[in-house]
Amino acid sequence: MKKILMTMMLFALMAVLVACGSKDEDATDDKTTGDKTEPKVEETETAEPMVITHDLGETTVEKNPEKVVVFDFGMLDTLDELGVEVAGVPQKNIPSYLSKYEDSKYVNVGGLKEPDFEAIHAMKPDVILISGRQSAMYDELSEIAPTIFVGVDTTNYMESFKENMEMVAELFGKEDEMKAELADIDERIAAINEKSSKSDAKSLIILGNEGKVSAYGLSSRFGIIHDVFGFKAADEKLEVSTHGQSITFEYILETNPDILFVIDRDAAIGGDASAKDSIENDLVKKTNAYKDGKIIYLDPDYWYLSGGGLQSVKEMIKEVEAVL
Template identity: 55%
Template structure:
């Protein structure tokens, strides 16, 4: 009898231990599940971006974005991404909606308003070449990334920038579709340009002065990607171009003369046409054949490198070849 009681008592103790162990296992499992959900829903997803000026950690799909590059601005506009602040002076006409008071004015392209930017508490600041010197100061305010286009490698650089924008703002599929269309249009233009057998010269008119641009330059996409043969392969590659004279243009005698009017972009007053209306320029092939083309400086000088601007640049050159 005593033996049976001992066995029953031992079985009772074992059942208590088993129940306790089962309860502890369930509690541990429940805690792990709660932590996993909290990590998924409570933590912000981040990215580390390596760019020309450094390495920057940013929040994905950031709010309160400030943009200093108009090519990036036109891309975000195309993608439907809201922007908090922009430099409102000299905004390209096709982005004039950003002059509205509902967008914050954060200074000029070369002189950011640091105090104003700080007060806005942005999550991301995007800059390019004109703001490079302000990078360190802007980085103290908020994560800042450089997204200027490398004109020596225009198309790959442009595609890389756009792809990165897609990743930052979770617009990958939209960007891929836009890039596909741009690439197809460039391919068609290049075929057309090669078939024409024509050469070209690109110049910037600025307050009575003329600068020439060739392959690998600021506007070299016309040669490097669009396929028009440069009339001079020896043009100095620099941001401001190579100073040239009317006599130089006559000597090179281009079939096409592409003109970018800085005054029209910055000051709102065109001077290029009156500057080139002279007896020397009238002697070149481009003038005789009606192929002096005044490109829209809003796309070529103020922005460029955007989903909208690059597409419009392709259209302008394609139209000029018709």
């Protein structure tokens, strides 16, 4: 009986020793102290999803996306200002102030109106940011990756602009930087309004395109000059249109603006024609704007190709400040 008990105790002791040895093998020796440290358990970070409501629908995207495709140049200049890296852009007609994105390290994702779906699909992007020129392809792009419409609503420019800025700041964790940027923009716009409200000068906004001219009024594509900056309109009945209302040079003389704002589309897209050559003709030279040296050629990079971004809006403000 005693032999049986001794044998059972011996087996029990061996089992304990084996268990302790197994535990020690899982532990890591601390070479400095000789102590045993428990193995670390790797924690996996789960990306935080963000639901974004925009003009074309509702999109769920993970915060801080790494592979970003941008079709809107205003949003591109915003991400550039915030120091956010992008992976793909449409490299044709990139504004000169964003020329660094013509580099081969960025994937060329096609044209503004003709995206290269094959190239975009091969990238496996985390998010695609689009505006009006790509809106008809929203569903097709959404099949590749979460797609967000970031075009600015010109009928409510600043509110739309700020919504876009706050959205992208939250998406990339740049809320503090964006808050400071928007506060500065608000302050500068208030100063412009204070001056423009005291002036009786009437202004007209036109786009020059291969010798043809279109006018833009309140709430239009370039209506920010009237709606936000407070410049009085020479003609308040102009139709609201993305492409503007086609006009003649006789119309410009009849309207007789004190300030004539000009956006040169030919210069923006690299055309051979010059808006100045066609606009500063004998009829326009009779206007108050020409006589007073107030024909203002706005930078088409900011006004035509981009706009609605942190950099472009600040540059637009700067050009209008110079007029006053």
